[in-house]
Each structure stands twice: as C-alpha cells, then as structure tokens.
Amino acid sequence: MRKVIVFNMITVDGYFCGPNGEIDWHNVDAEFNEFAIEQTKNMGTLLFGRTTYQLMADYWPMEQPRKNDPVVANLMNITPKIVFSRSMEKLQVIPHWENVSLMKEINKDSILKLKQSSAKDIAIYGSGQIVQEFSKLGLIDEYRLMVNPVILGKGKPLFKHDQKLKLLRSREFQNGNVLLCYQPDK
Numbered sequence: 001m002r003k004v005i006v007f008n009m010i011t012v013d014g015y016f017c018g019p020n021g022e023i024d025w026h027n028v029d030a031e032f033n034e035f036a037i038e039q040t041k042n043m044g045t046l047l048f049g050r051t052t053y054q055l056m057a058d059y060w061p062m063e064q065p066r067k068n069d070p071v072v073a074n075l076m077n078i079t080p081k082i083v084f085s086r087s088m089e090k091l092q093v094i095p096h097w098e099n100v101s102l103m104k105e106i107n108k109d110s111i112l113k114l115k116q117s118s119a120k121d122i123a124i125y126g127s128g129q130i131v132q133e134f135s136k137l138g139l140i141d142e143y144r145l146m147v148n149p150v151i152l153g154k155g156k157p158l159f160k161h162d163q164k165l166k167l168l169r170s171r172e173f174q175n176g177n178v179l180l181c182y183q184p185d186k
Helices: 030-041 050-059 063-068 070-078 108-115 128-136
Strands: 004-011 015-017 043-049 081-084 100-103 121-125 142-148 165-172 178-184
Touching: 004 128, 030 043, 030 070, 043 050, 043 128, 050 081, 063 070, 121 128
Parallel strands: 004 121, 004 142, 043 081, 043 121, 081 100
Antiparallel strands: 004 015, 142 178, 165 178
C-alpha cells in the first residue's frame, strides 16, 4: 500500500506561510532543488487544497518555470493531481497542466482506496487545511517538514491539534534547512 506523505516548508516557529499566505521566506538552492526532483519523482499523485492548487496551477505550467526549472515543471505538470474544494464547481483547463481531478470533500474510504492503487506514494504539498483534515482522519503516513532558518513571529500554523510523532530520519542542508521526517506515533 502506498503512503500519504506531507511535505511542507516551515519556519522555526512552526508556520507554513505568512499571515497573508506569503512564502517569500522559502530557503531554496541547488541542493534543495535536487532533493525536490528526487522526492517528486517518487510521487504518483499530488493532493492540494484550493489555494495551493491555484498557486501551483498559476506557476508550473507557465513558460518561465518550464524553461528555468524543466525537470520539476514537467513532474508537476504531468503527475496526477487531486484538488479538494467545496467552492470550485469545475476545473479550468490549463495548457501543460495535466491529469487533474476535483473532489468536493475528503472521504476516508476514498483515500484508503486511492492508497491501494498504483505503486508510487501520494504527496500533499502545502495545503494546511488538507493536512489538518487528513491528520484528524489518521490518513497521513509520514510528515516531511523542511525547517527553514527563519522566524516569522506570525503566520499560519501547519498544525492546530495534538499529534505524537516518531522521528524516522533527518537531514541537514548546507543552506541551514533541516529536513525532519516523522511518522504518526499511534
């Protein structure tokens, strides 16, 4: 059975974005980009909430990312994607942005069935509300938190409830980021 893996960039004080959704503090470099490519190659499905989906759809299919970051852009554009949104009626057709489906709500049985299909894992990138809902339903198998050496002081927290975790592994990056990989400690 494939895993549901959360990957998020977070600040030292636990925010995944600023108060207005800002992510301009993300600390990325060539080493991070290599990591992102390897991680995304191993994902068979990407899950997004509406806000993160719209940010991704407004960026990755465009000419500049396809030219400047072709490997990641190709992976983001062709990998199957599911967007969870109660407010979207239908998905806009966007050139180069392929394999997208819409789900109105998170159904635990549907997600468990999705986990049994395909060999590659499922990733949630960004999407704080989706992370929180999946976590409450016990659907997350691994949390990959890339802690950036930044303190925002205010922003949107990734977590709003208790969850005990068990450290699986960690990795230090030369730019000061630290990847912490956890599994729920049930």
